[in-house]
Amino acid sequence: MITIDAVGPIPPSEQIRTQLAGLIRSGELAAGTRLPSIRQIAADLRVAPGTVAKAYAELDAAGLIESNRALGSRVRPQQAVPAAARGAAQGFIAAALKAGLAEDEAVELVRSLWVSEAGRR
Amino acid sequence: MNIVLLTVTVIFLSIPVAALTLAVSRVGRADTRVRSLGLAADEALRASRARALLGLASALMTMVVCVLSPAMRGSLGVLLALALAPSLSASVGLLMYALIPATPDAGTENVRYASLQPRHPWSFVTTGQFIGLGATTTVLLALLIGAGITASADDMGRPSRSFSITVGDIGSAAGPYPGWYYGIPMLAGTLVLAGSALLALRRVVTTPALPGPGLESQNRHWNRVSTHVIVNVVQATLLLQIAGVAGIAGTALKNVASGMLDLDHVGTIGYALMLMAAIAILGSGTLAILAAIRALTLPSSVR
Numbered sequence: 001m002i003t004i005d006a007v008g009p010i011p012p013s014e015q016i017r018t019q020l021a022g023l024i025r026s027g028e029l030a031a032g033t034r035l036p037s038i039r040q041i042a043a044d045l046r047v048a049p050g051t052v053a054k055a056y057a058e059l060d061a062a063g064l065i066e067s068n069r070a071l072g073s074r075v076r077p078q079q080a081v082p083a084a085a086r087g088a089a090q091g092f093i094a095a096a097l098k099a100g101l102a103e104d105e106a107v108e109l110v111r112s113l114w115v116s117e118a119g120r121r
Numbered sequence: 122m123n124i125v126l127l128t129v130t131v132i133f134l135s136i137p138v139a140a141l142t143l144a145v146s147r148v149g150r151a152d153t154r155v156r157s158l159g160l161a162a163d164e165a166l167r168a169s170r171a172r173a174l175l176g177l178a179s180a181l182m183t184m185v186v187c188v189l190s191p192a193m194r195g196s197l198g199v200l201l202a203l204a205l206a207p208s209l210s211a212s213v214g215l216l217m218y219a220l221i222p223a224t225p226d227a228g229t230e231n232v233r234y235a236s237l238q239p240r241h242p243w244s245f246v247t248t249g250q251f252i253g254l255g256a257t258t259t260v261l262l263a264l265l266i267g268a269g270i271t272a273s274a275d276d277m278g279r280p281s282r283s284f285s286i287t288v289g290d291i292g293s294a295a296g297p298y299p300g301w302y303y304g305i306p307m308l309a310g311t312l313v314l315a316g317s318a319l320l321a322l323r324r325v326v327t328t329p330a331l332p333g334p335g336l337e338s339q340n341r342h343w344n345r346v347s348t349h350v351i352v353n354v355v356q357a358t359l360l361l362q363i364a365g366v367a368g369i370a371g372t373a374l375k376n377v378a379s380g381m382l383d384l385d386h387v388g389t390i391g392y393a394l395m396l397m398a399a400i401a402i403l404g405s406g407t408l409a410i411l412a413a414i415r416a417l418t419l420p421s422s423v424r
Contacts (some may be wrong), residue, residue: 001338007231029237036239043329044235072239 004045012047016055024064025079035065035073156368158169159241167345172221173350173416180354190342191271204303206366208310211358215317215351234407242322245341254352255358261311264366272300284373288381293357295376299366318355322348346415360405368398415424 002019004012023029023087038056056073058063067073074086080086187193187206194202243251273294275283281300286293299307314318371394378388 001234001236003234005232023237034239036235036237041235041328043327045233046329047233094220104371 002041002045004047006046007061011051012045013051013054013058015046016052017058018042020055020059021062021064024059024075024079025081026086027083029075031077031079032074033076034071034077143347151365160236164416165221166343169328169347170417173347174333175221176214176218176417177413179217180210183210184367198355200297200369201303201306204299204307205310205361207361207365208307208314208360211354212313213319215314215321215354219317219320220328236340240344242319242326244326245345246322247354250349250352250356251272253356254359257356258311261359261363261366262308264363264370265299265307268299268366268370269301269304272298272302284370284376284377286384286387288383291381292327293377293380293384295373295380298367298373303366307351307366311359311362314355314358318351325396327353350412353408357405357412360401360408364398364405367394367401369396371395 002023006012006013008015020029020035030036035056038049038052042052045052056065056067059069060073063076064079065073066076070071081089092110095108096109101109139244182204185200188211190202197205231371253341269281271284272281273283274292275296278303282298282302283294283296283300284298285295299304325344372390374391374394375386376391378384378391
């Protein structure tokens with residue numbers, strides 16, 4: 001399931017794209033999984049079909065999905081983050097929650113550590 | 122013989138009564154666990170019931186017009202109007218259901234949800250329903266084609282309206298008989314019915330899902346019940362057409378056989394067709410009642 005905030009500052013197509021990309025990267029949408037039609041998602045979210053089509057086109061351009069007029073849209077193979085990295089991320093989230101960190105604080109911590117770790121390598 | 126007929130009649134009549142009792146008891150159980158699904162979801166469910174009611178009312182009105190309207194009876198003839206009444210009325214009801222737009226967004230739900238499970242018009246049709254629809258359609262087509270091939274012109278020379286047999290110098294004919302004169306319009310009506318059913322099924326799966334997380338199972342149940350209603354309506358209509366064709370053809374065969382010697386096999390086929398008509402009409406009634414109850418109690422059954 002994906003959600004959008006219709007009055008939020010982020011455009012609906014971007015919200016759809018980031019959530020679908022996240023689900024594909026995390027492996028929740030496995031390779032070969034068929035995505036709903038543009039019309040179905042547009043009807044459920046009560047947005048214009050063009051909004052969903054734009055999100056699908058960007059996912060296609062990013063290589064995350066492949067769209068075919070006859071077969072619909074499917075998740076491309078080997079798009080999920082490796083299981084080891086996913087497991088480590090889940091462990092970090094659990095530790096951050098235990099430490100009482102908010103989402104923004106946890107993300108900020110990762111960003112700062114990322115810079116120093118990348119510089120060291 | 123009379124006792125056997127009485128027993129068979131009682132068994133057949135008990136089928137729709139049992140179905141009705143079962144459905145009503147289920148409705149009662151569902152009502153005892155009614156709870157709110159949230160304002161938007163409750164509104165969607167109310168709109169769905171209103172749409173189903175409007176479809177049902179339109180179908181009944183079309184049936185009444187087909188059967189009773191002097192204009193229809195005058196232009197088509199009584200039998201042809203009756204032959205087309207089931208498919209036309211069911212098609213009008215299904216089209217009404219399919220074409221009424223979804224409840225517009227009142228703007229109260231800023232956070233919106235979409236299921237990632239692809240839905241197709243046939244997604245919620247069970248294998249048993251597919252087999253049932255296929256079997257019913259095959260029987261109807263076989264009856265219409267069989268009757269069309271065996272029909273002959275009536276006394277007034279009008280083609281494909283009568284059934285006649287000649288043995289030696291003696292001939293016997295009986296009508297009305299569901300030859301091509303009735304069969305071709307009925308085939309066209311069945312095609313219209315199939316198209317309307319497809320539109321109605323498409324309407325079910327393209328309707329926005331119930332708004333909110335945690336409502337996925339209710340949403341699937343809603344889609345499943347709505348699909349069952351449509352399939353029941355289609356199958357009830359096909360069975361009603363089978364009853365009409367088999368009943369009229371069976372009566373004609375029986376009448377032809379009764380006027381001649383050595384035609385017992387024709388008479389037996391006639392009686393078999395009449396029995397088939399009786400079974401089909403009871404099945405049709407049962408499915409129509411089930412469809413009506415499911416449609417009218419949809420919100421309760423989803424909660």
